[in-house]
Amino acid sequence: MTHTLPSEMHPQRWGDPARAAALPDAARGLVELAFGPLTERPAVADVALPASGLDDVLLDALRHALGAEHVRTDDDSRRLRTRGKSTPDLLRARAGDLGEAPDAVVRPGTHDEVAAVLAWAAEHHVAVVPFGGGTSVTGGLAARRDGYAGLVSLDLVRMKRLVAVDHVSMTATLEPGLRGPEAEALLAAEGLTLGHFPQSFEYATIGGFAATRSSGQSSAGYGRFDALVVGLRVATPRGEWVLGSSPANAAGPDLRQLVLGSEGAFGVITEVTVRVRRVPAVKVYEGWRWPSFDAGADAMRTLAQAGLLPTVIRLSDDNETAINLAKPDAIGADSAPGCLMITGYEGDAAAVEAKRVAVTAALEGLGGRCLGTEPGEAWAHGRFDAPYLRDSMLDVGVLVETMETATWWSNRARLYADVKAALAASLGDGAMVLCHVSHVYETGCSLYFTVAAKAAPDTLEQWLAAKAAASDAITAAGATITHHHAVGTDHKPWLSREIGELGASVLRAVKADLDPTGVLNPGVLIP
């Protein structure tokens, strides 16, 4: 099992400190061309935390149930379980604000121990925040603590088993604390893969993928995470809940879909049974050039509606293409780079080649120009690195953040224009807005925006205003407030516009039924 990544992330930064780097000089030059002279914005040193608000009498019962070493109240444990990894989360941490630190970090090792924590929390009215990889970018770890006796982070780090593999049905049962690479390593030993590779892959966990309805970069070939899940085991304050009798059925509403996306508000997912595939023998990634974003998106639509999708298909707009391809000596070149599409094929050699031939013929017929494998391999090589670059940019006073949505194909162009206009109006014309399509369906697609702007003195307020403007534009266009980042606390103000007041009411009713004392992730998801 390859597992070389650090087990915890510092609240001020993403990922592995060994991979953090100052902005390279060449890139710094480009950024200064765009935004003017840069100013270092060092984060404050680690601050002391407020004392744990939970007293030892309360915690002793937990220590008895889990073992004392799995109930932690030291500053380091609590600091490293504070919030997630949105730019607002990082900005708050960089400013020394760790006010949302949990009072304790508890680490159950089994379903029954999770249940014991929930029973304890319900008895003492302590808020519980399930914690997997800590990669939320929507405030999913920022539970409310007002009115509660305290707040604990329920860390699933000890629940990392591959519980069962069914090679006939091609399913595997995984514990929630497994990170992406850990799950893939366990499955690879069985010749299997999950095929779920979101940008957060290196840190995010199986439980988190399920709780947030994650979607990975290979979604065209392997499907969204919610499409991979066939069974769930959940610990709720009212007891164990096991779902998944069959691949599909008509036994009332599919309640698996009620747990998927529930963001820790209904229960703690303790096992996930997923559809798996054989490890692909061959992986080929290629680049394509399109004369415009519209032309590339129409080609994606054509493939999706023809049932001819590769494993990976992504399309950058003109701005994102220009930035990604930019080399210092290319600046000022007057030939527009067009729009870069990445196509990826995974499987056995014959299947890869057959699909590649068919997709290539289709894309050429639609006006695409194949750029060979170099751009594809470059994308695959750096696919998990963007969050490190964000840290480097924040270090020199450039605000960087992402946001995403999805809509029907017929609404794509309007949504794209409206969100860009909203961001530009809020951040000013100097801001860069990049976009790509990374998830496609027969009926529509996602739009993933990356924003960069010279940081204002109050960078947090600057971004929150822009995000609100973009979110209003998304909702006004009838699109979803989030395609794969989940609701958390950040998207909650827009959720009722999407699912209706009745949808919000239903979520509250389910919450009240499963978590009657309201201790699970209070304030997250449910309007």
Place this chain on the structure above:
Amino acid sequence: MTHTLPSEMHPQRWGDPARAAALPDAARGLVELAFGPLTERPAVADVALPASGLDDVLLDALRHALGAEHVRTDDDSRRLRTRGKSTPDLLRARAGDLGEAPDAVVRPGTHDEVAAVLAWAAEHHVAVVPFGGGTSVTGGLAARRDGYAGLVSLDLVRMKRLVAVDHVSMTATLEPGLRGPEAEALLAAEGLTLGHFPQSFEYATIGGFAATRSSGQSSAGYGRFDALVVGLRVATPRGEWVLGSSPANAAGPDLRQLVLGSEGAFGVITEVTVRVRRVPAVKVYEGWRWPSFDAGADAMRTLAQAGLLPTVIRLSDDNETAINLAKPDAIGADSAPGCLMITGYEGDAAAVEAKRVAVTAALEGLGGRCLGTEPGEAWAHGRFDAPYLRDSMLDVGVLVETMETATWWSNRARLYADVKAALAASLGDGAMVLCHVSHVYETGCSLYFTVAAKAAPDTLEQWLAAKAAASDAITAAGATITHHHAVGTDHKPWLSREIGELGASVLRAVKADLDPTGVLNPGVLIP
């Protein structure tokens, strides 16, 4: 628009009286070989109904809202909206029991009129049974009336519009009262198809497909109905609920999946937006022979896990194959017929041929023998006719009924054996049990059983005992109580074993939230 089928079905029989027929002599000979001498079991003549329990003062408010002609209390209207089309439903009707007839049949023409009916029902505590095609085979139309002021059938027969078509996104918005052929005709005029062809296709409606999570005979190519739905409009006692911002998203749980399968217990579906495809230019159906049910099922699994499914794929077991292929002069032939598989390909000519070539190579490699198109065309020709044969068999004292389930591939053989054993133990060795696989997934498949037995004097009790034994076997094997027939009232006693007491509790909580006075389909679905 082709619409030549009768608008209503007699409660004692399926479908079009013009297509009803006595058992042909040759078939009768075969049946007597199996079950011994047959005895005609004529149904009773139509009986008078109990008087409507709703008085005119109550109904006048509805007449004012909908128009007097759309609030019907005559015997014919009420008789034709009594129960569904399970064999128990038919047996009760044949015995003259129409005790569950609604007090009135109301026919709203718009979403707002549906809402008006629900408001009226909530105000006066009248139970409301949404009625589409009347094809339920699980008691889905047999709502409880005890404790209510009365019971009305909310007939969606006037809501048959194609509301919108989006040729770019390949979606269409349909009203719930459209029957299968009516929806297909409206879509065909746009060059489109839904591709949803359950056996009930000729009578069942769009709203019913959604409310029961139906699955059609072309599910391998087009997907289950719940996979086709991208948007819903629902009238609930608490108001309008509109869902469907995008093909997929992470904006909390996918609440569309809570409406799908809700069987009229949460609200009345007034619009369904579905993914559509272009009308296929070519349809090819072929037959294949397999030496055993296991060999054929393993071949289906291989195709499903290779992503190489035709549009239609079905496999009959030895018994079903023998019955379907039987001719009078074939009886006694000593060569076993093996197991018949039907494969169907739909699309443009090139795509059909490419898929057919690939599937043919795979199936031949797995030990199948292609029988050409004749068996395939024969299946396609008679695909909606089985319910007529059931009526003919009931007429001569042979009990016929179907039931279905689904499970993981690794559990298929056990489930098959256990259900067969349970049915044989209950009905005696003289009973025939036929089975086919008609819906396949990467991780598992459905099993659809047809049972025939010499009718006992109390035929209803005879079947209910066998069905209970089979349902117990299904549940004990961990499979689903229904793959595509829904829960209704008949499967309700087994539902909690499948979704857990917490699942049942969640359904009750959602019901209480959306339908606080409990007027919608009381007694159906919710344990």
